[in-house]
Structure formats: structure tokens, C-alpha cells
Amino acid sequence: MSTPPLLSAEALKVSFPGRRGAAAARAVDGVDLDVGPGEIVALVGESGCGKTTLARSLLGLVPPTSGRVAFGGVPLEYTGGALKAYRRRVQLVLQDPSGSLNPRHTVYDAVAEGLRIHGYAGDEQAAVARALARAGLRPAERFFLRYPHELSGGQRQRVVIAGALVLEPELIVADEPVASLDASVRGEILALLLRLRDELGLSALVVTHDLGLAWNIADRVAVMYLGRIVETGPVEELLTTPRHPYTQALLSVLPESSVEPVVLAGEPPDPSDVPSGCRFHVRCQVLASGRAQQAGVAAACRGRDLPVLGGGPGSRVACHWAAAVAGAGPASDAG
Structure with missing residues (x-):
């Protein structure tokens, strides 16, 4: 028997109302997509194909017009408490670390934010240090009081990843996670995501326009065009x-x-x-x-x-x- 998916979309549709009586925009127009435990799936397509809207809907940030999202076989409920619990298990990593980090917050506060939102009752400092170390910022304490402008682009992206890891999620959704980085740093961040999968069993949906990136990181690829998946299969x-x-x-x-x-x-x-x-x-x-x-x-x-x-x-x-x-x-x- 095959392993049940960790995250799944079934017949998912997301439409946005047209302006001044125009037809609705079918941003996601009937999508089935699964991500298995410990699996990295790359969602690939041109800008405007609907992949970011699909990712946001999978995160519960954009409710679907129809269809359903399920995590661990349980349909996602769009209530405040259910979404908060879900987002502890599924975290987002954004494309631009400069835009993701508050320039007035230290690295410590940026990573600790999720713990505070979710009322973490454990040792906050130990959790922040553990997340930074897992993201490759060692010794972690050396980064606690730094501000984003004092870090390189690669270090800022590692802080964003640490902020996602601090709640120990089961899956991350990474939207163009290396698009703003130069080539040498890009390889380091991709290697980090692979290491997190191997060491923590972390699953990932990586949204990208770059099939070359998919080759380097994914187990499986889904190619999206105009709101639909048009081809999917093992990466090789x-x-x-x-x-x-x-x-x-x-x-x-x-x-x-x-x-x-x-x-x-x-x-x-x-x-x-x-x-x-x-x-x-x-x-x-x-x-x-x-x-x-x-x-x-x-x-x-x-x-x-x-x-x-x-x-x-x-x-x-x-x-x-x-x-x-x-x-x-x-x-x-x-x-």
C-alpha cells in the first residue's frame, strides 16, 4: 500500500471576480496535487500561470472557490483556530528575504515571532538557537542581536528559513526561495533544503519558474500552465x-x-x-x-x-x- 500524502489538493479552484462585470479570472482551475512525507515537489511554470495562488491556497491564505485541501487526510477548515493550528505544521518561506524581515527587528526577534504568536511554552532562546543552527547560522548566539542590514543575502534567507523551522513544521512551502540570490549562494540554500529533508524528514513544495532548480532539488515535478497542471512525474x-x-x-x-x-x-x-x-x-x-x-x-x-x-x-x-x-x-x- 502506498504512503498517504501529507498535503493534498483535490479539484481545487480559485477564481477572482472580474472588474466591472468582466468574467472571473480562473487563477487555479481544477488542480489535484499531492506532497508525500519527506518528499520535495517542485511546482514549475511561467509568471502568471497560477502557481503562487495555488501555493497560497494550499497554505490557507486564499480560500478555494471549490475543491478541498487536506493535511494528513483531514480537510482544512477555514476558521481562525483551525488555520492557526495548521500553520504551525505548514510554514511559508518567501522569495525576498529583505521584504520578509522587519529591518527594525533583530535576528532573534524575527525567528522568535512564530513562537510568540503560537504561545510557545518551552525555552524560547533554546528553540531560536536550534532553528538558526539548523538553518546553517552557527554559532547561533552570534546572530541573535544582528539586524537584517548587517547580513548577506544568503544569511538573510537562512534567517527566513530559521523562522519557518522554529515551530518544527512537517512541511514548508517555499515560493521562489533562491530567485533573489546569486548563483553561488543559491546552491548553498538548495543544499540546505535537501539536508533538512534528510535530517528532519521535512517535506517541501518549492514554487519556481526554473526547471533547472527543480532538477537539483525535487523528487517530483508538476508543470503548471494557465491554472492547470499539464504534466507531472518523477524529476529525472x-x-x-x-x-x-x-x-x-x-x-x-x-x-x-x-x-x-x-x-x-x-x-x-x-x-x-x-x-x-x-x-x-x-x-x-x-x-x-x-x-x-x-x-x-x-x-x-x-x-x-x-x-x-x-x-x-x-x-x-x-x-x-x-x-x-x-x-x-x-x-x-x-x-
Whole structure:
């Protein structure tokens, strides 16, 4: 029997009202996604694809329009007490440490804030020191009275991570955790997240636009486009043999890629006006090149929607062309 997921989303939708009577923006439009115990899942996609809204909904910061979020198999309740208890077990690590840290607070106060909010009854100083040490700031006491402006970018991000660790959560959601750091420090922070997974059994959902980052840290990858997961699978399989044209395009522009870069046409469509059929078809290089026509799925690409992918382990793709090439035929339950 497979291990039940620690965090799961089922048929999750998040819509925002349109302005002046316009259609609602479908930021998250039917997503199933699981994160298992001790697993790192990378959620990848362009800016505006809905991945940050999805992450915030998983954290309970944005209530879903429909669907559900569950932790440890228990549906999340959107009441003050339930959310407070949940956020002790699931913590957020933000992209910009400079914006996450109050410049008037010392490192000690920044890390101790969560303990104070949750009424921690133990030894606060020992808990803060333990969290800083786990985040790689040693000796921890040397950092207690420092202010954010006295730290390097990498040290500030470690303080943010320590603030998440101090409550000893079971899962962290890291939104672009290394985007603001230079390349050398980026590797150190990624190594830290891996070490925390190995030493503490910590699970993580890492939100990123960078498939190269996913290669270095994730066990599994979910690729998101216009509110939906379009491909998911184990990191090595998905990044070496991507099946969705969108995933292929994202991989083609990585510096280490050996294939010709794919330049996608235009910008992603407005989430208040999602195209019929496959939502990627208006930018799809496979459709534009005639390969979808040759496979006999061009009409399906333009006019037939695809099923929501299951969120658990295993490789899945939502693509008429990929299904046809694999021999499953268009609009199969595999994609």
C-alpha cells in the first residue's frame, strides 16, 4: 500500500471576480496535487500561470472557490483556530528575504515571532538557537542581536528559513526561495533544503519558474500552465523525456539544453478568457508546426478540453498530441 500524502489538493479552484462585470479570472482551475512525507515537489511554470495562488491556497491564505485541501487526510477548515493550528505544521518561506524581515527587528526577534504568536511554552532562546543552527547560522548566539542590514543575502534567507523551522513544521512551502540570490549562494540554500529533508524528514513544495532548480532539488515535478497542471512525474523522467510541448519549451531554454530553444508565441492567455480545447493550443509549437495535424489531433487540440491530472505519484500528461504519439489516442485519461 502506498504512503498517504501529507498535503493534498483535490479539484481545487480559485477564481477572482472580474472588474466591472468582466468574467472571473480562473487563477487555479481544477488542480489535484499531492506532497508525500519527506518528499520535495517542485511546482514549475511561467509568471502568471497560477502557481503562487495555488501555493497560497494550499497554505490557507486564499480560500478555494471549490475543491478541498487536506493535511494528513483531514480537510482544512477555514476558521481562525483551525488555520492557526495548521500553520504551525505548514510554514511559508518567501522569495525576498529583505521584504520578509522587519529591518527594525533583530535576528532573534524575527525567528522568535512564530513562537510568540503560537504561545510557545518551552525555552524560547533554546528553540531560536536550534532553528538558526539548523538553518546553517552557527554559532547561533552570534546572530541573535544582528539586524537584517548587517547580513548577506544568503544569511538573510537562512534567517527566513530559521523562522519557518522554529515551530518544527512537517512541511514548508517555499515560493521562489533562491530567485533573489546569486548563483553561488543559491546552491548553498538548495543544499540546505535537501539536508533538512534528510535530517528532519521535512517535506517541501518549492514554487519556481526554473526547471533547472527543480532538477537539483525535487523528487517530483508538476508543470503548471494557465491554472492547470499539464504534466507531472518523477524529476529525472520528466526532465529527460518531457512529453508536453510546454514542458519541452521550458526545458529548451535552459543553458545546459542541447536542443534548439523553443520561442513560444505571445503571452499566456488571460485567465478570465481561457481558450477552448487544450488551453496551451494558441501557443503550441507542435500545433503550429503541423505535427498535431499529422497525428490526427489538431481538431481535438483546438476544441476538446483535457481531464484534470491526478495528483499522486506516477507520470501523467494532459496533451492530445502526447497521448496520440504514445498510442493512447486523443483525449485519453492519460492526457
